[in-house]
Amino acid sequence: MSDAAKTTDWTPDGAALPSGPQEGRIYLLPTRSLADGQPAYVERQRTWPKEARSDGLPLEFAMESGNRQFLSEYSSGPEFWEVALAFVGPITDVILLAVQMILLKAGRDVGHSDAESLAHPVKVSIAELTFDGSALRGVAVEGTGDEVLSTIKGIIKAAKK
Amino acid sequence: MFEGKVPPESGPFRVQYLEANGLANLDQARLWLDEVLGGLPPVPVELVENGSADRARALTGPEAHERWSTIRRDMPAEVLETIADQLEGAVTSAVAAFNFLEDHPLREEAHKVVHRTAAVRGGLLGCKIGLKGESLESECPVDLSHLRWGFSPGIVADFVCNICSSPIEDCDHIAGTTYVAVAGRFGKVCSLCHSATCDHVEGEVYSIEAVSYATAIRSEEVSVVERPLYPLARAAAFTLPRPPSQVELVAVETGTLECNACLGPCRGMKTFAEWQAGSGDDEAS
Numbered sequence: 085m086s087d088a089a090k091t092t093d094w095t096p097d098g099a100a101l102p103s104g105p106q107e108g109r110i111y112l113l114p115t116r117s118l119a120d121g122q123p124a125y126v127e128r129q130r131t132w133p134k135e136a137r138s139d140g141l142p143l144e145f146a147m148e149s150g151n152r153q154f155l156s157e158y159s160s161g162p163e164f165w166e167v168a169l170a171f172v173g174p175i176t177d178v179i180l181l182a183v184q185m186i187l188l189k190a191g192r193d194v195g196h197s198d199a200e201s202l203a204h205p206v207k208v209s210i211a212e213l214t215f216d217g218s219a220l221r222g223v224a225v226e227g228t229g230d231e232v233l234s235t236i237k238g239i240i241k242a243a244k245k
Numbered sequence: 246m247f248e249g250k251v252p253p254e255s256g257p258f259r260v261q262y263l264e265a266n267g268l269a270n271l272d273q274a275r276l277w278l279d280e281v282l283g284g285l286p287p288v289p290v291e292l293v294e295n296g297s298a299d300r301a302r303a304l305t306g307p308e309a310h311e312r313w314s315t316i317r318r319d320m321p322a323e324v325l326e327t328i329a330d331q332l333e334g335a336v337t338s339a340v341a342a343f344n345f346l347e348d349h350p351l352r353e354e355a356h357k358v359v360h361r362t363a364a365v366r367g368g369l370l371g372c373k374i375g376l377k378g379e380s381l382e383s384e385c386p387v388d389l390s391h392l393r394w395g396f397s398p399g400i401v402a403d404f405v406c407n408i409c410s411s412p413i414e415d416c417d418h419i420a421g422t423t424y425v426a427v428a429g430r431f432g433k434v435c436s437l438c439h440s441a442t443c444d445h446v447e448g449e450v451y452s453i454e455a456v457s458y459a460t461a462i463r464s465e466e467v468s469v470v471e472r473p474l475y476p477l478a479r480a481a482a483f484t485l486p487r488p489p490s491q492v493e494l495v496a497v498e499t500g501t502l503e504c505n506a507c508l509g510p511c512r513g514m515k516t517f518a519e520w521q522a523g524s525g526d527d528e529a530s
Contacts, residue, residue, distance in 0.1 A: 118401065119465055128254075130404065130414045137417070149415055154404075155465065159397035160254055160472035194256025 089227030089235040096170060096211045096219050099123050102146040105172045105213050110182050111146035113168035113211075116155050123147065126166075127156040128193060132186055141182050146170060165190050168209040170219070175212065175243050180236050183208055187229045202229035208236070252474055263476065267345030270338040271355055277335035278362050281328050286316060288365060305505040313368035320369075329370055335362040340390045344476040347393075360511060363387045367507030374493075374502045380484040381493060387507045389480055394517040395473030399465040404457040407437050418455040425452055469517050486523045 100123040102111045112133055114123035125145070136143035145152055167186050171179060191201025206229050211222035223239065225232045253259040282288065317325065339362045343355040363386050366372070374383050405411065408418045408426045418424060428445040429436035435445045439458045445451060473479065489497070496502035506512070 124401065131420075134414060134417065134419075138419070145414065149412060152414070153401050156251075156400045156402070157397055157468075158251075158400070158474035158478065159468065159470040160259065160474055191256070194253055195258035195261070196256050 089225045089231035091226075091235060092224050094209045094211065094222035094224035096168065096209070096222055097123060098218070100146060100168075101170060101211075101213065101217050101219065103148075103217050105170065105215065105217055107171075107173040107215075109142045109144060109171065110179060111170040111213075112143055113146045113170055113209075114152075115166045115168050115209075118153060118155065122153060124153040124155040127154045128190065130154050132189060135189060136182060136185055139185060141178065141185060143182050143185075165204065165206045166209075167206070168211075170211040170213050172213050172215055175210070175240050177240060179210065180233060180240060183236060184233060187233075191229075202233070204229055206232055208232050210236070252476075254474055263345045263347075264349060266476075267342050267349060267351070267355065270342035270345060271351065271358060274335045274339035274342055274358050274362055277331045277338070278358070278365065281331050281335065281365060284324065284328070285320075285365075288312075288316065288368060300510060305508045309368075309508065317369060325369070332362065332366040332370060336366050336386045339363070340386050341477055343390055344395075344479065347472070347476070356511075359387065359390050360507075360509065363507040364509055367503075367505075372504045372507045373500065374485075374497065374504055376489070376494070376497045377482075377484060379488065381489045381497070381502070382482050382484050383504050383506075384482045385504045385506045387511075388504070389483065391512070391514050392480055392483075392517075392520055393514045394469050394471055394520070395476070395479040397468045397470040397473050397478070399468065400462060401465055402459040402462040404459055406455060406457060407439070407453070408455050410436055413457040420455050420457060423452055423454050425450055427451075471516070 096113055097117075100113045105111060112125075112129065114125045116124045116126055118124050125147075133143045133145055165187070167183065169179065169182065187204070187206060188198050188201050191198065191204060196204065205227070207224060207226045209222060209224040212220045214220050225235045227235070252262050320328075336359070339355065339358040343352070343359050346352050346355045349355075363372075366386075372383075372385050374381050376382065404413045406413045406416045406418050408424045409416050410429065410431075413420070426437060428447050428449050428451060430447050431439075433441045435441075435443045435447075437443075437445050437451060437453050493502055
């Protein structure tokens with residue numbers, strides 16, 4: 085399996101970052117914005133943290149309840165799936181598990197097998213945060229699910245050295 | 246069929262949804278058209294492709310109109326009334342089939358059924374053009390079904406869990422799972438089923454499936470897209486891109502202004518950009 089995903093530097097929108105992030109948690113960032121510029125999640129992301137929790141993964145929304153907005157767009161698509169995550173502390177295998185869970189969940193929701201989900205085009209953006217909630221560094225990885233997971237695995241391995 | 250739920254936006258579920266609805270509508274359109282045609286003398290319902298000006302004149306010229314007029318004249322009023330409902334239904338189903346089957350191998354078959362049903366409807370019932378403000382307005386099913394774009398609203402909403410009334414993203418209840426819950430009230434509606442007229446008694450305990458209900462729904466915008474999530478979310482009428490003539494205004498007043506698009510031939514599909522540019526002829530007659 086090729087790990088030829090495309091990687092680019094990425095800086096998340098500051099308004100989308102969690103305030104007071106905690107180590108050991110993974111934050112799901114909104115990837116859209118409304119007409120007034122406010123960050124918004126895509127509707128299909130609404131239940132991801134809840135389902136991750138039931139799988140034992142520490143995924144939660146970056147934006148607090150009451151400030152979250154979920155945008156439904158009634159057109160057929162999208163062609164690729166987009167996920168943005170943030171965390172504090174070193175990148176670990178938990179990030180990889182969270183990305184995999186999200187990809188498989190996104191695929192199952194529309195009827196794909198797991199193999200089809202991992203072959204689907206996806207863009208995963210990951211940001212490492214400081215404890216005061218600002219972005220330390222970020223990377224966007226784009227490719228098939230398998231390619232992206234392989235690339236993230238390589239990033240984790242490099243971080244452990 | 247996925248009636249009542251938001252259609253799947255992509256993937257195998259969407260393919261199944263489109264095919265199931267498309268085939269059901271196609272079958273219905275064909276059935277009704279066959280029933281109507283079974284009771285009529287031979288009618289000109291051929292689909293004529295672009296470029297055949299002679300065939301176009303044959304289908305829409307005075308001789309064709311006279312043939313249709315003769316058929317209408319010789320038909321008992323009660324028969325025409327029965328056929329009218331079936332024809333309208335057949336056209337509606339044919340257009341729906343075409344919209345559902347847009348990316349399916351049966352797309353062209355559905356396209357032909359649109360033309361056949363609409364031609365019979367146009368010939369027997371007419372395809373009236375009306376006045377909206379100072380513009381002529383058409384609801385021609387052939388013209389509208391050949392506009393290959395639809396509407397996609399962008400909507401923001403909160404969803405609450407019927408079991409605990411929390412935002413569904415914050416609670417631990419899983420949609421589709423049965424839980425025990427106490428019935429409450431949100432204003433006039435039941436917290437469990439969101440009905441104002443259900444049998445749930447406030448304070449009583451019920452075993453019920455977890456679902457989510459939308460609240461605080463807000464429309465952000467409406468976009469024009471090639472593939473609307475709801476395949477039938479498309480234009481229902483359009484105004485002709487030129488002011489009406491005096492002759493046309495009189496004809497509108499007397500209810501005799503009709504379009505010829507449904508009688509044929511097919512003049513091809515239009516994207517949103519092509520439609521905006523005003524390409525193609527208008528067909529008021």
